[in-house]
Amino acid sequence: MKPLIDSHRGKWLGLIFGTVVLMICFLLSLSLGLQNYSWNTLVRALVSLSSNIASTNQTDLIIQTARLPRAVIAVVVGANMAMAGVLMQGLTRNPLASPGIFGINAGAAFFVVMSISFFSVNSLTAYTWIAFAGAAISGIIVYVLGSTGREGMTPIKLTIAGAAISALFYTLVQGILALDQRALEETLSWISGSVQGRKLEMLAEVMPFFLLAWCLTAVLARPMTTLLMGDDTATGLGMRTTWVKLSASVIIILLAGGSVAVAGPISLVGLIIPHMARSLVGIDYRWLLPYCAILGGAFLLLADVGARFISYPEDIPVGVLTALIGAPFFILIARRGFTAS
Amino acid sequence: MKKELDLRTSYYSASLDMKALWYSLIFSLVCILTFLLSTGIGDYYLSPVEVLQTLIGAGDPRMELIVYTFRLPRALIALMVGISLAVSGSILQSLVRNPLASPDIIGITGGASAGAVGFLAFASGASIVWQPIAAFVCGIITAFLIYLFAWKEGISPMRLILIGIGFNAAAQALTTLFLIKSPIYTASQSSMWLAGSIYSSSWKTVHLLLPWLLFFLVCTFFIVRHLNVQQLGEDIAKGLGTSLQWNQFLLVIISVALASAAVAAAGPIGFIGLMAPHIARMLVGPIVSSYLPVAACIGGILLLVADMIARTAFAPLDLPAGIFTAILGAPFVIYLLYHHGRKA
Numbered sequence: 185m186k187p188l189i190d191s192h193r194g195k196w197l198g199l200i201f202g203t204v205v206l207m208i209c210f211l212l213s214l215s216l217g218l219q220n221y222s223w224n225t226l227v228r229a230l231v232s233l234s235s236n237i238a239s240t241n242q243t244d245l246i247i248q249t250a251r252l253p254r255a256v257i258a259v260v261v262g263a264n265m266a267m268a269g270v271l272m273q274g275l276t277r278n279p280l281a282s283p284g285i286f287g288i289n290a291g292a293a294f295f296v297v298m299s300i301s302f303f304s305v306n307s308l309t310a311y312t313w314i315a316f317a318g319a320a321i322s323g324i325i326v327y328v329l330g331s332t333g334r335e336g337m338t339p340i341k342l343t344i345a346g347a348a349i350s351a352l353f354y355t356l357v358q359g360i361l362a363l364d365q366r367a368l369e370e371t372l373s374w375i376s377g378s379v380q381g382r383k384l385e386m387l388a389e390v391m392p393f394f395l396l397a398w399c400l401t402a403v404l405a406r407p408m409t410t411l412l413m414g415d416d417t418a419t420g421l422g423m424r425t426t427w428v429k430l431s432a433s434v435i436i437i438l439l440a441g442g443s444v445a446v447a448g449p450i451s452l453v454g455l456i457i458p459h460m461a462r463s464l465v466g467i468d469y470r471w472l473l474p475y476c477a478i479l480g481g482a483f484l485l486l487a488d489v490g491a492r493f494i495s496y497p498e499d500i501p502v503g504v505l506t507a508l509i510g511a512p513f514f515i516l517i518a519r520r521g522f523t524a525s
Numbered sequence: 526m527k528k529e530l531d532l533r534t535s536y537y538s539a540s541l542d543m544k545a546l547w548y549s550l551i552f553s554l555v556c557i558l559t560f561l562l563s564t565g566i567g568d569y570y571l572s573p574v575e576v577l578q579t580l581i582g583a584g585d586p587r588m589e590l591i592v593y594t595f596r597l598p599r600a601l602i603a604l605m606v607g608i609s610l611a612v613s614g615s616i617l618q619s620l621v622r623n624p625l626a627s628p629d630i631i632g633i634t635g636g637a638s639a640g641a642v643g644f645l646a647f648a649s650g651a652s653i654v655w656q657p658i659a660a661f662v663c664g665i666i667t668a669f670l671i672y673l674f675a676w677k678e679g680i681s682p683m684r685l686i687l688i689g690i691g692f693n694a695a696a697q698a699l700t701t702l703f704l705i706k707s708p709i710y711t712a713s714q715s716s717m718w719l720a721g722s723i724y725s726s727s728w729k730t731v732h733l734l735l736p737w738l739l740f741f742l743v744c745t746f747f748i749v750r751h752l753n754v755q756q757l758g759e760d761i762a763k764g765l766g767t768s769l770q771w772n773q774f775l776l777v778i779i780s781v782a783l784a785s786a787a788v789a790a791a792g793p794i795g796f797i798g799l800m801a802p803h804i805a806r807m808l809v810g811p812i813v814s815s816y817l818p819v820a821a822c823i824g825g826i827l828l829l830v831a832d833m834i835a836r837t838a839f840a841p842l843d844l845p846a847g848i849f850t851a852i853l854g855a856p857f858v859i860y861l862l863y864h865h866g867r868k869a
Contacts (some may be wrong), residue, residue, distance in 0.1 A: 280687065284694070285690070285694075325859075329858075329859055340683055340686075340687070343687060343690065344625050344630070344686065344690075345858075347630055347690045347693070348625070348630060348855070348858040349855075349858075351629060351630065351795055351796075351851075352795075352851050352854070352855040352858075354697070355720065355721070355793075355795050355847055355848065355851040356848065356851060356852075358716055358719045358720040358845075358847075359720040359844070359845055359847065359848035359851075361716045361720075362713070362716045362717040362719070362720040362722075362845055363842070363844065365713060368709075368712070368713055368716060369709065372704065372705065372712065373705070375701075376698075376701040376702075376704075376705065451694060451698075452694065495706070498706075500702060500705060500706075501701070501705065503698075503701075504698045504699075504701050504702045504705070505698075507694055507695065507697065507698030507701075508695060508698045508699070508702075510694070511691050511692065511694045511695030511698070512691075512695075514690075514691035514694060515674055515688050515691040515692070518684065518687035518688050518690075518691055519674060519675075519677065519684065519688065
């Protein structure tokens with residue numbers, strides 16, 4: 185299928201246009217909510233933040249400590265989930281692949297809830313590591329399960345393995361929450377994926393991993409595209425496919441695991457956005473990855489703004505909204521079938 | 526040559542595999558024994574013989590109180606839910622021709638759960654009797670939607686499973702949404718229920734579930750031989766003249782009805798619909814009508830045992846039985862994927 189934007193110049197222009205849209209979404213996320221702020225107020229709050237003077241104005245403080253972290257985390261998590269999704273889809277040749285569907289979110293969630301309930305862990309650093317471990321473990325389980333057998337890894341086996349492992353981990357989470365009132369109250373909004381009430385320190389904790397992952401994606405973009413031609417061709421072209429696959433897996437774990445640690449399991453962003461990006465710019469990962477990042481960030485920002493208004497004045501977790509938007513999308517792709525892709 | 530027993534009347538005829546018959550008999554006995562054991566075990570221990578005495582009316586008043594008021598409804602529900610899930614899973618698996626299909630994996634259980642939690646969140650004023658009905662209605666709606674969306678010049682098994690997984694995601698999101706919208710007390714009640722527990726069982730639930738179960742079991746009995754043909758593949762089934770889509774439709778309805786009733790009674794108890802048919806198939810062989818009774822017994826046994834562990838092993842804590850079926854079931858899925866992958 186021919187991508188929507190075909191020319192090189194068009195893709196650059198699209199990238200610039202996308203960045204502008206992303207910035208507008210960011211400002212919308214800052215200004216809209218229970219209280220709507222004007223541009224002037226926003227600018228003043230941001231200026232006073234950057235000039236490093238302790239602000240005494242209450243509006244400024246709300247913007248700086250509540251709205252700004254929320255928007256920044258939404259951008260980063262949205263971008264990460266989308267990039268993790270596009271890498272997974274390329275790696276597994278499965279149009280339904282995404283951290284949510286393949287049990288990575290559920291695994292991270294289970295390990296974090298377990299550590300809260302059984303080991304009374306409550307440090308942010310610890311959550312991060314636990315979420316990474318959980319993401320890695322469940323990712324490996326699903327991958328191994330989906331690749332066992334003579335016919336090797338098939339998209340359908342992977343998807344079903346992911347669903348089964350997700351079901352297991354979510355049942356266990358449910359069981360823990362049923363027994364532990366405290367954990368229930370602490371994790372109810374986290375478990376459904378939310379960017380509300382998160383602090384920038386939480387992001388700072390995982391930022392080094394994200395930076396590492398982003399640098400790696402830049403290096404990996406070209407080999408990933410080559411890999412799409414098939415293992416044999418890629419090997420013939422002198423590529424060491426095992427290394428590429430391994431580093432892509434590490435990136436996925438870093439992006440998805442870190443994002444779950446910050447925002448909880450936000451599902452299906454990693455499924456929707458890669459498909460949109462592919463229809464825009466085609467299959468070249470050098471374009472696909474930046475487009476995914478921008479679209480993913482903008483999408484989660486907008487979804488989060490929507491989540492503030494859908495049952496106004498109550499905030500609902502953005503993860504619920506992305507799942508509700510994403511599910512029909514998933515069904516659509518599943519209906520189209522694997523052969524078409 | 527296989528030993529078979531032929532049953533023929535003017536309306537119904539069947540050849541019963543003797544091996545299957547023996548297994549059915551053995552597992553029914555084990556199932557009854559587990560049932561008696563489960564009824565007897567607890568804070569105050571009664572031996573299976575004592576339970577039996579009480580059941581035939583020869584027990585003392587205290588034994589009667591314990592058995593009839595406390596233990597029996599719970600054990601009965603565990604048994605019935607186990608059977609429902611196992612039969613539902615057996616039908617789905619042979620219909621879809623995939624050992625991984627089960628009501629919980631393809632989202633029917635999820636839809637029913639969303640209905641039940643939504644009911645708790647929004648209609649807390651209404652009588653709790655309506656909760657199972659809410660679950661049931663939502664289970665049926667979900668199944669209908671899955672079927673509708675999976676339809677594309679017929680139903681392809683794989684498409685059905687994948688679309689079910691999609692619906693499961695949506696149902697889970699809705700469930701979380703309802704959980705968040707409900708007050709914290711209701712939320713904790715819901716999450717107990719969501720973990721799959723037979724905690725709040727009463728005779729009322731038994732009376733609600735029993736007619737359903739019996740009705741659909743009888744339906745299954747009459748329709749099950751079409752499933753045998755179905756298993757050979759769609760082309761062969763069509764060639765043999767079975768009215769394919771109509772039978773598929775009826776079977777899906779039965780399967781959903783059983784699964785939803787189970788969810789309504791005990792919450793989303795996972796993996797039994799997956800495990801029981803599979804174990805039965807390993808023992809008896811791949812013909813549905815032969816292994817179905819064995820699967821039903823195994824389903825009952827599994828849930829009775831899970832519930833027994835759940836309420837006694839960590840006493841005084843009464844854990845949701847669903848945790849234990851999940852712990853039991855997950856390694857089983859792993860084994861299945863491995864094994865199935867090797868065979869295929």
